[in-house]
Amino acid sequence: MGSLNRNIAKIALPAIVSNLTVPLLGLCDTAVTGHLGHPRFVAAIAVGSMMLNVLLWSFGFLRMGTTGLTAQAFGAADRRGCRLMFTRSLLLALSLGFLLIILQRPLGELLLRLIGADSDVSALALEYFRICVWGVPGLLGSMAISGWFLGMQDSTRPMAIAIATNIINILASILLVFPLGMGFPGTACGTLIANWSALVLGLILVRHFCKGSLPLVQLREAVDFRGMRRFFKVNADIFCRSFFIMAVSLGVTSIGARMGELTLAANTIVMQMFFLFSYFMDGLAFSAEALSGKCVGARDRIGLRRTVRRLLVWSFGVAAVFTFCYIFGYGAFARLLVPEAPVLARVGEMRVWIWLLPFASVLAFIFDGFFIGLTFTRQMLVVTAAASLAFFAINFLMPSESATAASRLWIAFEVYLFIRGAALAALYPCSVRRLWMRKGGVGAEVNIS
Numbered sequence: 001m002g003s004l005n006r007n008i009a010k011i012a013l014p015a016i017v018s019n020l021t022v023p024l025l026g027l028c029d030t031a032v033t034g035h036l037g038h039p040r041f042v043a044a045i046a047v048g049s050m051m052l053n054v055l056l057w058s059f060g061f062l063r064m065g066t067t068g069l070t071a072q073a074f075g076a077a078d079r080r081g082c083r084l085m086f087t088r089s090l091l092l093a094l095s096l097g098f099l100l101i102i103l104q105r106p107l108g109e110l111l112l113r114l115i116g117a118d119s120d121v122s123a124l125a126l127e128y129f130r131i132c133v134w135g136v137p138g139l140l141g142s143m144a145i146s147g148w149f150l151g152m153q154d155s156t157r158p159m160a161i162a163i164a165t166n167i168i169n170i171l172a173s174i175l176l177v178f179p180l181g182m183g184f185p186g187t188a189c190g191t192l193i194a195n196w197s198a199l200v201l202g203l204i205l206v207r208h209f210c211k212g213s214l215p216l217v218q219l220r221e222a223v224d225f226r227g228m229r230r231f232f233k234v235n236a237d238i239f240c241r242s243f244f245i246m247a248v249s250l251g252v253t254s255i256g257a258r259m260g261e262l263t264l265a266a267n268t269i270v271m272q273m274f275f276l277f278s279y280f281m282d283g284l285a286f287s288a289e290a291l292s293g294k295c296v297g298a299r300d301r302i303g304l305r306r307t308v309r310r311l312l313v314w315s316f317g318v319a320a321v322f323t324f325c326y327i328f329g330y331g332a333f334a335r336l337l338v339p340e341a342p343v344l345a346r347v348g349e350m351r352v353w354i355w356l357l358p359f360a361s362v363l364a365f366i367f368d369g370f371f372i373g374l375t376f377t378r379q380m381l382v383v384t385a386a387a388s389l390a391f392f393a394i395n396f397l398m399p400s401e402s403a404t405a406a407s408r409l410w411i412a413f414e415v416y417l418f419i420r421g422a423a424l425a426a427l428y429p430c431s432v433r434r435l436w437m438r439k440g441g442v443g444a445e446v447n448i449s
Contacts, residue, residue, distance in 0.1 A: 004310050008287045011150070012314075014159035016283035021166050023275075032173050032187055041184050043121045048128030048188070051111040055100065055136065057246050061238035062093050062140055063147035067289045068372045069234060070151025075297025082152065083215040086206070087222040088231055089144035097137025104133045114250075124184060131188035135195030142195070145202035149209075150290050155283075157205045161198055169194035230375075237377035244381075244388040248416055255395055255409055263406045266346035269334050270410065274357050277322050281365035284315050288369025296374055301436060308370060308428075315366040319358035330354045346406075353410035360414040363421025371424060376431050383423040391416035 033041040066089040073081030108129045112122050146158035173190030176182045207214055256267040288311050295304035334347045371380045394412035
């Protein structure tokens, strides 16, 4: 068990560090634009970043699907399969990235209509988006590379890519905005430079990892129909699942925005507490993806069982720590973000939902990781769709009173999270039994050529 704990920590801890760097970039962009002399620049960054994040969420399968399939090939000692996964995921990422550049005008206008910002902010946000979109191929390519590294049981190199990208983004934005006098477009150019730098750095690290060469296969092999069928099936399921997750995320923002600025501010603080917990749980989920996929590829039933049990212990331990911290420290955390007494009082009214967040969501995070490692993505899609419907069904009955509506919103959100986790936990035993009983064994699934 000691070696298993070390393997979990080896993957989870660098992933957590990578996740914790994400807010720093947002803070820097806000600070840079905040010194440009008008609040509309800050609002435009928020809207433009949201437009890019929608694309990032939509194509998250480039990271998740690559991890599960690569981990299975790694566990089976299928070197050709690992090379195929690298080539296929990178090829798909770059193809989608350049397609988004071609479609940038209608995409930008559609996203702006969905967000609904005012005209001055929309014009600046669209300018930001149209500069940043030229870096999307680099961003998607680096996502695919990070997913491949995780499948190869390495989260240290993805951490290095994430940290270096954020540092480059921060430095480039500051340099372009102020010393070089580019103003607001300089922040977008900084992001553009950082995204292509991430791809270049990722390729350099892959080359070093593979002792001097990139793990590529011939194009004819990479686009072979039989091998691509499973690759696209897994990624298509995750792609569709992402839309339900985005719908709930946008629903939380949209519903909260109708409750008045006081409740909206309090909701934002509660959501930040959820995000903080998610940064840690995502690290454990990455471990679940990599280690469970490796066990499946190696046909190691006992190893898979031990991995699942150990990661559940880790996950509930993290949830218990966060619950303890939130019970006794939610007020201090809220005061760090907002000093206004009315907002703090409203956060206090929501304290029960803060306390329940870790245990309501812990199973959703960790079983997402297990199912990605098993590449049982269809079950994930169906469960997420059902949970999302529950979220909107509960909110459909929301009363008009702001405080009651806020409670109903968080009940709906936590029920959504709980359904996702509990349903996947219930499906897991029969899913694993079916995996081992497949005709031809697991090896037939692992050979992704």
